[in-house]
Amino acid sequence: MKRFDAFAEQALYGPDGFYTRSRGAGTTEADFITSPETSNLFGACVASYLDRVWHELGEPNPFVVVEGGSGNGKLCRDIFLAAQDCAKSLRYVMVERSDKQRDVALRMVAATCFTDSQEIPVAALRDLPRGQFTGVVIANELLDNLPPRIVKRTGTGWSELHVEDGSETWRSAPEDAQNMATAISTNAPEGACLPLQLKAAVWTKRALQLLDKGRLLVV
Known part of the structure; x- marks a missing residue:
């Protein structure tokens, strides 16, 4: 017998779970769709917000953006394609539990945004990073997927x-x-x-603790 949140955690993220075995988000042969897949405008809007926050924080370099539940990297890609003022200072961390999705995301972002670069300002992690930074933490359609x-x-x-x-x-x-x-x-x-929804509360607290200065953007 399992408590419901533990049962749902296994069903979603376990070895045979939905997010482990699914084809991920997208518009073609995918199992579900999120805002970044509907239009590039979503990423452009977030990029505009990041430009504004970068100015408000005193134009820091590096300007770190951590995205929780980054999936296939579509939002990361669209942000780099649309960001203007903060682009040269931007360091992006995609946080994704699925090994497969992290690999797909890194390859896609590198191939579309940094074709001439040997090193890219993007990392992909399984969990939130350690240490404080100045920047923004993004949770796009993440907290509602954490089992209550x-x-x-x-x-x-x-x-x-x-x-x-x-x-x-x-x-x-x-x-x-x-x-x-x-x-x-x-x-x-x-x-x-x-x-x-304790898992969402814990995740939010951890995200806020990462920020020396910055914003938490929850969509």
Whole structure:
């Protein structure tokens, strides 16, 4: 038996999970689509925002951009193609859990943005980097993909969703989940369900701690 967030984590990111085995995002023969795949304008808008932030921060060099859940690198590519003022200072870190997607992203960005360069100002990591920097952390359609815990109001408190042999089962929620659920919804009626998005909160805290000066952009 697994708590729902652990079950969903395995289903999405495990060895046989959706993001591990899927064809990724895109418009042709892909399993899903995100904003960068709909139009280059999305990346151009983000690039314009980065130019503005670069000026606001005093035109730092390097100007570091870390993108969580970078997937196939489409947003990174479009930003480099559209960025103007901050382009020469830009250092980009793509954070992607899928080994396959990281490889695809690096090759695509190098082939389209840095054809004449032996070294490119782009790195691809499995997790957020260590150490503080001046720049921007981007989370585009990432936080809503981090599995939540699920609790349900009962006559005596809160129960928490688990999965056992492919079927849902509810068990009394531990004290931390009880307290969080009550704080979120003190008057929830019996039977009401709530997501406890702790993974998103942890990721956001880690992202903010990376910034010596800068912005966190969540889309």
